Amino acid sequence: MAKVTLMCAALAAASLTGCAGLNADVHTANPPAALQGEPTYPIARLPSQDASADHPQFEALxxxxxxxxxxxxxxxxxxHYLLSIAYDTRPRAIGIGVGAGDCAPSDCPKPAVLFSLFGGRAYQHSLTLRxxxxxxxxxxxxxxAVIADRDADPTHAxxxxxxxALAKFPFDAPPDWRVxxxxxxxxxxxxxxxxxxxxP
Incomplete structure (x- = not known):
């Protein structure tokens, strides 16, 4: 039983799909009633997104x-709306878990806890839609939406x-959800x- 538990924890730390499943933490702002206009939008791009090879994949999804x-x-x-997309992948320290320490509590959720038995680098991936x-x-x-894993490639996340981020659209109260x-x-x-x- 102990060997199975150790293998499960190692697999969970090594990929997006661990034995315990895949979790993402989601945080919302503004009441969903505010999103009642005609459901049409263009996407507003930053210059860096125009030059990014990954950005078209995000937009297509x-x-x-x-x-x-x-x-x-x-x-x-x-x-009626203008959609802004922001995403980020950054290395995080491995310990008991991976936190969202670089985000203000009101702006960014804490990603699900990720355990590592054998060391290595963890990554935090985040996406914000406005x-x-x-x-x-x-x-x-x-x-x-925020997830944590051990894959540095943002396209996999x-x-x-x-x-x-769109599991419920729009999310209603409370502001913090686990998907x-x-x-x-x-x-x-x-x-x-x-x-x-x-x-809480």
Whole structure:
């Protein structure tokens, strides 16, 4: 039994899909009632995103998930919202767990605890989506998703981050949620299993 437990913990630390499953922490801001306008948007890009080889993959995943929720991209046409995308991958210290120490508590959730038995480097991946009303410039909805793993490649975290951030759209109160996912072994496509408020 002890050997099985040790193997399970090691596998969980080595990949996105551990024995305990895959978890993401999600934080939202602004009441969901504020996101009641016509569900159309263009994506606002930063110059660094225009030059990024990874960014088109993020946008493609987001377009697909938003379309499933009735949102339509209106590139080059009048739209109600402007969508801002920010994402980041950074190394984190391995210890008892991986925290979101570089984020303000109100802006970024703490990622799920990741245990390591044999050392190595952990990574924190985060995604933040912000919906602005295009005419007024007011932020109407903001959602952030964070995961921790031992994979430095941000493209591997993209599907999990997108699925988690849009697991409920929009998320209602409370602001902090835990999204549990399962990754298909053949296709590597994550599926949301449960979405639950985090316990204070």
């Amino acid at each position: 987001l377009r697909e998930e938003l379309a499933r929720r009735g949102f339509v991209e209106a590139a080059g046409k009048p739209a 919906f602005f009303e295009r005419t007024s410039g007011d932020e109407r909805y903001k959602v952030s 993209m599907p999990v981050l997108v699925k988690s 549990k996912l399962q990754q298909d072994k053949a296709s590597s496509v994550p599926t949301v299993i449960s979405v639950k408020p985090q316990q």
